[in-house]
Amino acid sequence: MPLRGRIASKRIGIKTSVLEEKATTCNMLCSMPELLSSAKSAVVKGQSQGRDETYVKQLSDYIIPNLVEALHKEPEVEICASMLDALNECINVCNIHLSGWKIWKFFSDFLQEDINGVGERKGKKLSTCERGTEKGRNGEEREGGVQRIAIFIFDDVAEHGREAALKYYDSFLPFLLEACNDEYPDVRHAVIYGVGVCAEFGGSVFNPLVGEALSRLDVVIRHPNALHADNIIAYDNVVSALGKICQFHRDSINAAQVVPAWLSCLPIKGDLIEAKVVHDQLCSMVERSDRELIGPNNQYLSKIVAVFAEILCAGNDLATE
Secondary structure (H helix, E strand, C coil): CCEEEECCCCEEEEEEHHHHHHHHHHHHHCCCCHHHHHHHHHHCCCCCCCCCCCHHHHHHHHHHHHHHHHHHHHHCCCHHEEEEEHHHHHHHHHHHHCCCHHHHHHHHHHHHHHHHHHHHHHHCCCCCCCCCCCCCCCCCCCCHHHHHHHHHHHHHHHHHHHHHHHHHHHHHHHHHHHHHHHHHHHHHHHHHHHHHHHHHHHHHHHHHHHHHHHHHHHHHHHCCCCCCCCCHHHHHHHHHHHHHHHHHHHHHHHHHHHHHHHHCCCCCCCCCHHHHHHHHHHHHHHHCCCCCHHHHHHHHHHHHHHHHHHHHHCCCCCCCC
């Protein structure tokens, strides 16, 4: 029913039927695991009036894709979380009926949409990395595509989970460092972005791996084809990650060597979002007269001026206001 009232001198009305309909729909979606569980239990106990496991399979084939479809359309994070819980329970109930390819089919579009959203927040990172090899439509994915999705999910967890995500570092960081030289540029991009995220938010957990991280990043920077069009996004993210190590782990590095090496890579121009982050960092370092950046006897001052000149010539593309 509608609610009516006044705010100041204005009359307002709220049509609660829409909210009630949405609440009913959410309750129905989240009760799907109980429905599947009841159907499966009835079949197992012989109380299903002649129906066998085929009925449970048909029911799961109907419920799960529709839950995934509802996830695509739901804008509320809390409701999405409840729906994911329901989806997880449904899969656990009927896992005997779901082959690996079918699970991937249900989730691949959803994951891709989620990761592309992450990519938009991080400078359209995924859309700039669509140069991999396309394979057939028999369930195979673009080379490196599945790894890329998994890595970007971890990157997002690490970036937004902060302290809560630290428990995953021991398992995932060694993999990230090992994969810095992956043969596929889009995988390298996702991996190196993750290294930068871990450097920024990993604190003491990342600190013991600073030396190895620098070594891995250095290999990417020095590669003969590092600035090739296919590799430029990964290269820019290496420079960004290197800057974060300089910023958050200065006490663990030879700053007099690493900071000038970072400066020598500037400006970056491929990943425009990372470019703004990196160039903002440069501005902050100049403002505080960073000793290692400027160098003994202002050794690197001319390089800094040259970098700023290039950034300014690019207009708003490479720097924030």
